[in-house]
Amino acid sequence: MNTLSTDYSSISLQPGVPVPLGATWTGEGVNFAVYSTGASRIELCLFDEQGGHETVRLEFAERTDNIWHGFLPAPLGGPGLVYGFRVYGPYDPTYGLRYNGAKLLLDPYARLLAGSFTWHPSLMGHQEDPQQNLPDVNDSAPYNYKARVIDDAFDWGEDRPPAVPWRDTVIYELHVKGYTKLHPGVPERERGTYLGLAHPDVIAHLTRLGVTTVELMPVQAFLTEQVLSDKGLANYWGYNPIAWFAPEQRYAIDDAVIEFKTMVKALHAAGIEVILDVVFNHTAEGNEFGPTLSLRGLDNATYYKLETSSPGHYINRTGCGNTVAFGHHAVRRMVIDCMRYWVEEMHVDGFRFDLAAVQGRENGRFRTDAAFFKQVAAESSLRYVKLIAEPWDIGADGYQLGRFPPGWAEWNDLYRDGARGFWRGNPGVLGNFAERFAGSSDLFRASGRRPTAGINYIACHDGFTAYDTTAYNDKHNEANLEDNRDGHNHNLSWNCGVEGPTTDPGIIDLRERQIRNMMATLLLSQGVPMLLAGDEFARTQHGNNNAYCQDNDISWIDWSAAPQRAGLIEFIRQLLILRQRAPGLSRDTFLKGSLKQDHDHKDVSWLHPSGRELTDADWNDPHARVLGILNGHAFCDPHGTLNGHLLFLCNTSDEPVDFHLPEAKTGMQWQFVFDTARWQVNDPGRVLPSEICTVSPHSCVLLADSDVPSSVHCGLALTLK
Structure with missing residues (x-):
């Protein structure tokens, strides 16, 4: 749609309706609805197709409770329309108020991003010295993302959820870009994309190995932090979200929504479930010195947890500058709306929640019966999806492994530590190892949960790969440009006698044996096993245990190593066949x-x-x-x-x-x-x-x-x- 040729002189928004939130194509036009409690005025800003030139601002004239809404009829209001919001109101950060009409805001319900993002001083809502509590009046629109209205229509054909029972589930954690960036069987244009993951050669490897469920590292649209950008690095992992409803555009060739759906449909056709690693605990807006991009300018005091005695500062239970306020009903509604969208429209099969303890905090304390957990349980469209918690955050009393409610599974880092420590030969770990091998009844039995509540793993994206656990005693994160200070030191690894690469055949044999030992343990244990992509052929990150900023061959899967490790791949494949055919290895009750x-x-x-x-x-x-x-x-x-x-x-x-x-x-x-x-x-x-x-x-x-x-x-x- 070419909005540049449109005459806007007589255009105004019709009243519209307050639900659903976001921009909704009705077939007759687009309904817009946005939540804000303290705004005095909100404008809908329209842009050209590329999102580079602002063409008109239309004021919302209707407000129902705290939802501002309006309707833009066709032909102007339709799929392809590029838009953003400007929100006016009091600016007084001392009281948590950060409204600033000079800042173009991204719709938190945006389904597809438009334009591009560039770090620029005008993205900051405050002047250079934030202590003066003065707003920055420079227009941020040229530098921020915009939203694009979409039509949800897609030919799903006979697509159905694979609905793999928990006891039969084998999870495989992967990064959409890194998994196929170097894959020789994927056409170069599709490498590192959603369509690359949908390629028959890629799916054939997953199905032959015995994977039932892929867990995708974050695909919700995200930003690279300015500090990384300034160093020439990138946020590769994606744990810095800017738009929860929108699939990340950098993994698409053209249309991220269509290509994501195409990927899900192809994986489902092979019987493979798709779980998303979702980041609802914080956003890319950071702390009080960060940019004003979306939620901060819409309703800062609603969407973020602020210090009670000093609302100008953010509570930081995530290590990322801010914490999303799950105690507020509007926040819980938005997150559940988002989950429902990914399930109903994008056909995903579940979610893994990053720093999930945040979602269970009420008045600062974690509660198994928190309102968010109750609302998720009551949502019919989410009743049969897989829910996995990373059961901690960095706040006080943040470690909550074993305390999530029925219906949730949890990443079991105690399993990882128990298995690694045992095979490293640590003293005094026999009982702990046995408890983990048997399904961690000490964590889950008391609340009536099953062994399948525990997600067991030897390695995940955060930390050493399985091979690096056998090849490095210490982390080697120099490429992150933080003087090797980042990343944890509790690796429970053993280099088998030499730090890093070696040509010693005895050490090479011992390392491969140790990988087989740990993989055998994982796949013979009670609970749900999770493999890290590439561990089946001894992938290495060269000792980097925090490769979050390495969008390069440190992180990308080296498929050339697969033929050299065909025996290890076959070992894991045969173990998964055994697990499938031996029900006693994946029980619903504890031993x-x-x-x-x-x-x-x-x-x-x-x-x-x-x-x-x-x-x-x-x-x-x-x-x-x-x-x-x-x-x-x-x-x-x-x-x-x-x-x-x-x-x-x-x-x-x-x-x-x-x-x-x-x-x-x-x-x-x-x-x-x-x-x-x-x-x-x-x-x-x-x-x-x-x-x-x-x-x-x-x-x-x-x-x-x-x-x-x-x-x-x-x-x-x-x-x-």
């Missing part, structure tokens, strides 16, 4: 160590190398480095009866250990499924010649009795290669 009638073994037994069950003294032995785990109800026969046993033997010590094996089921024998120290040996289905199994140093062995169903034998190469 109890109990013996049921007509079963040879307990549901779980924790074994000493001598063959007996562990005693209290064993659990408390700080020098213990060896553990046997017998899953006595691993498989399910055609009648639904659990039988067939798996025996997982772990040795984190520097010496080989002889395990005395428990008796297999009557008339059966133990046979190898895998031995991480004998990876290159092709000896499928090898039956143990005696009642002793020698487990090599820093390795694990999985045994199965010969009562394992034939369907599993057919699908698994029992000694993987």
